[in-house]
Amino acid sequence: AQKVTQAQTEISVVEKEDVTLDCVYETRDTTYYLFWYKQPPSGELVFLIRRNSFDEQNEISGRYSWNFQKSTSSFNFTITASQVVDSAVYFCALSGDPFTSGTYKYIFGTGTRLKVLA
Amino acid sequence: EAGVVQSPRYKIIEKKQPVAFWCNPISGHNTLYWYLQNLGQGPELLIRYENEEAVDDSQLPKDRFSAERLKGVDSTLKIQPAELGDSAVYLCASSLRSSSTEAFFGQGTRLTVV
Numbered sequence: 001a002q003k004v005t006q007a008q009t010e011i012s013v014v015e016k017e018d019v020t021l022d023c024v025y026e027t028r029d030t031t032y033y034l035f036w037y038k039q040p041p042s043g044e045l046v047f048l049i050r051r052n053s054f055d056e057q058n059e060i061s062g063r064y065s066w067n068f069q070k071s072t073s074s075f076n077f078t079i080t081a082s083q084v085v086d087s088a089v090y091f092c093a094l095s096g097d098p099f100t101s102g103t104y105k106y107i108f109g110t111g112t113r114l115k116v117l118a
Numbered sequence: 119e120a121g122v123v124q125s126p127r128y129k130i131i132e133k134k135q136p137v138a139f140w141c142n143p144i145s146g147h148n149t150l151y152w153y154l155q156n157l158g159q160g161p162e163l164l165i166r167y168e169n170e171e172a173v174d175d176s177q178l179p180k181d182r183f184s185a186e187r188l189k190g191v192d193s194t195l196k197i198q199p200a201e202l203g204d205s206a207v208y209l210c211a212s213s214l215r216s217s218s219t220e221a222f223f224g225q226g227t228r229l230t231v232v
Binding site for chain 2: 109111
């Protein structure tokens with residue numbers, strides 16, 4: 001069975017602080033994909049990043065960085081120098097490879113609400 | 119390029135009434151999803167389409183929910199009759215192909231059943 005756990009329900013930080021959002025996943029698939037989405041108050045889920053299970057190279061995009069570690073089944077997301085506009089709910093998601101496992105659906109975690117205070 | 123368009127944004131209905139939601143995916147996206155999101159929870163898949171074929175509807179409560187995607191483009195999700203517990207946000211998403219690629223979401227329809 002697939003599962004995504006985001007243990008942090010809500011995090012509050014002061015602007016310019018760094019913050020890390022944790023994501024732990026479970027899957028029996030050898031090929032799978034991990035995603036992060038941002039859901040601002042407007043409600044629309046915004047895609048941030050996709051990683052496949054064969055690519056453990058960490059990625060940095062501006063103030064965002066992602067740390068993928070298969071050994072601990074984690075795919076953590078760090079925001080450096082947080083800003084008020086980063087306030088949102090962030091979701092981690094997992095999907096199988098339909099060509100190998102037949103697991104088509106995205107499984108989302110319960111989300112972490114990030115509040116960045118000015 | 120237009121994103122995923124959903125309508126209406128908000129809907130309030132009395133219980134036992136029918137309701138329908140509409141979704142227009144991104145042009146060229148073969149895969150379309152309907153998700154249900156309860157307050158404080160992550161989205162949960164209701165149904166996934168590959169073109170016009172529903173390939174995963176195991177989570178769709180078929181006694182009251184139905185969906186269609188005619189011609190493999192727009193999709194409609196219907197609830198009949200609605201129950202109080204159906205109050206939630208219904209999200210539509212599309213992706214270029216299968217779930218190995220990122221999905222793009224619409225703004226959702228917030229349904230309130232009173």
